Amino acid sequence: MPENNLYFTKSHEWVRVDGETAVIGITQHAQEELGDVALVQLPEPGRILQVDEVFGEVESIKAVSELYAPVRGEVVEANDSLQTAPEQVNNDPLGDGWMIKVRLSDTSDLKSLMDGTAYDALVKDL
Amino acid sequence: MLHTSLYESHLKLGAKMISFGDWEMPRDYGKGVAAEVKACRSSIGIFDVSHMGEFRVEGDEALDFIQHLITNDAARLKPGQAQYSLVLNETGGVIDDVILYCLGINNYLFVVNAGCLDKDWAWFSEQARAFHIRLTDESPDTALIAVQGPEAITKVQSLCEASLAGLQRFEIRYSKVAGESCHILRTGYTGEDGVEIKCHKDHAPAIWNALVVLGAAPCGLAARDVLRLEAAYPLYGHELTMNETPVGLGLGWAIKTSKPDFIGRNDIIKRAQDGIREQLVGLTMTAQNAIPREGQIIFPAALEDPIGRVTSGTLSPTLGKGIALARIGAGFAEIGTSLIVDIRGRKAEAIVTKLPFYRGLDH
16 A cells, blocks of 8 residues: 555546545646646546546636546545535645545556655656 | 746746746746736736847838838837737738837837747748848847736836826837836736836846836736736737638728738738628637637537637636637627537537627726
């Protein structure tokens, strides 16, 4: 298990694992690149996701970014507060800015993800 | 990467830097684009636009050369006056939009878009061969700072040696700001009152820092684009392109076909005779969660065949809605017309809106 149970993707999503549930959002780097988040489009609970499937969109004044599923599973909850307070993504991307909770189909999906150290190195090289 | 003489100042102010062509420029200063737009519209914003180009034209055929090159009528300029113009190619497409300064008899200066600098220089140089003039690229040594907002002129006046009282729009004054010599032109790209200060690049930090000390909000390229879109000013590469006519964009006031000759004039005349096919309109989105983006296709309300496309789009922090400039078939351009924008597969309703969306000049 990596530090804080946190995994990262090359497309700048983070995954925090809590038993069978994965909480997913975008990273500090991603929110900085986007600027002020204005809109977040998230899937409905019940939606089944495949790895790398686009599960939503995050938009700032200047840019639109798609959100890619890092793991397989069923969406059990979406962060509805982002509809009225999208700035949470900027202010607390790993906390209140969380986007979806997914019931993991297969924990071996986590093996393809990076830990914090590897992700920090990736961002530094960008 | 190229840097303006304000690069260190931007870093000190916490700027998030991005690439703009060969330049590294501030996108914003870390507190968000909406805050910068608000600061400019409520008090004063400052913008480093030193990456733009400046070409000096001198000599006894300077006016003849300029008149041949641009759509507006430069003969109307007295020393100390400036004007906005287009520069067209032979087929009537747009090479660039420019500000022309008249600095003296046979002494003119063009301010051109940063992204068009090399192309413009090649074009100007080529066209200059038929005229007895001296063409100089002053861009590398020139800085340009835009100061915009309801308090802009007051704040610049407090730093300025000469009086700015009675300075008209598109009028130039030469004086010292924060002790540094500069040209001050009353114009802007935000829809607010204000000036653009042109100086030697070594003088820019003193002027910039003095304005920051007075409370001016540094604003980056992102805010600049939102402000100009709210004010419905065209941006080269979006509303103005090489392959499309400027006819229908509402810029007829800068295209003086009464001038007997300028490059592209024949095409303009022909299109005016044939009737305008496409028009630039403003669109305001109806739904809260719809942000139109450049290139998105537009349909009539009854969703048959496409009628146009978005040339620029954003979320307007001032209006709280998505807004766009769009080129559409002239038959759909009436204010209040309901249209559909295809936003990545979602059909979003938009209303044709009177332009500008916002202009603070009437504060």
